[in-house]
Amino acid sequence: MDALFQGRSFAALLFDMDGTLLSSIEAAERVWTRWAAQFGIDARTFLPDIHGRRAVDSVRRLNIPGVDPEAEAEAITLAEIEDVAGVHAIPGAREFVATLPKDRWAIVTSAPRALAVRRLEAAGIAAPEVFITAEDIPRGKPDPACYQLAARKLGWTADDCAVFEDAPAGIRAGEAAGAAVVVITATHQHPFETPHPTRADFRSLHASVRDDGRLQLR
Numbered sequence: 001m002d003a004l005f006q007g008r009s010f011a012a013l014l015f016d017m018d019g020t021l022l023s024s025i026e027a028a029e030r031v032w033t034r035w036a037a038q039f040g041i042d043a044r045t046f047l048p049d050i051h052g053r054r055a056v057d058s059v060r061r062l063n064i065p066g067v068d069p070e071a072e073a074e075a076i077t078l079a080e081i082e083d084v085a086g087v088h089a090i091p092g093a094r095e096f097v098a099t100l101p102k103d104r105w106a107i108v109t110s111a112p113r114a115l116a117v118r119r120l121e122a123a124g125i126a127a128p129e130v131f132i133t134a135e136d137i138p139r140g141k142p143d144p145a146c147y148q149l150a151a152r153k154l155g156w157t158a159d160d161c162a163v164f165e166d167a168p169a170g171i172r173a174g175e176a177a178g179a180a181v182v183v184i185t186a187t188h189q190h191p192f193e194t195p196h197p198t199r200a201d202f203r204s205l206h207a208s209v210r211d212d213g214r215l216q217l218r
Contacts, residue, residue: 003216009215009216010162014147014151014162016166020165021089021090021093023090026085031076035075046058046061053140054141059076077111089125091202092205093201095202103129105130106129106151108150110141110169113134113135130154142169142170142172144178147177158179162180165182182197182198
């Protein structure tokens with residue numbers, strides 16, 4: 001099995017959640033579609049752009065007159081916590097993270113903590129010790145601060161880590177943080193052009209701990 005990044009090993013692995021470790025697209029798009037209908041907005045015009053972003057950032061981007069983005073984002077989040085039907089782990093994701101040392105991986109999500117915990121539970125994935133959510137960062141992806149913070153909490157720098165992502169905003173965040181990026185395409189409905197290595201899911205991926213303690217991806 002060939003190395004994913006020839007000649008490179010990593011101190012830690014950082015994972016996006018929605019679309020990468022689990023799929024919540026069905027549930028999220030149901031909630032956002034119902035919410036948009038209140039304002040006479042066709043959700044199909046913006047749904048592709050909500051993934052990988054904080055809810056408040058997505059609401060702000062719609063620039064709806066008279067709307068309080070913070071209040072609307074909170075309402076959307078509460079609705080998403082209630083609706084987790086169809087949330088499931090990406091194939092191989094549970095098994096892959098279970099092989100990693102506990103102090104060598106983190107989840108970095110744009111979702112609020114309560115929603116992130118609910119979705120992980122629905123997908124049967126145990127939360128790691130380092131778990132960065134929307135409350136932990138002043139600016140969401142594509143700002144790199146989230147990945148930089150996760151790496152720092154693990155005791156490393158982001159440029160010594162590999163980031164697993166699916167959405168453009170998250171990929172840009174990983175790039176800006178200086179990390180190596182692996183793109184998981186399990187939830188992509190169309191071909192995705194990227195200079196980074198891609199995998200459909202985690203079933204073909206393997207992480208091993210070298211004698212020097214560093215992680216090798218294959």
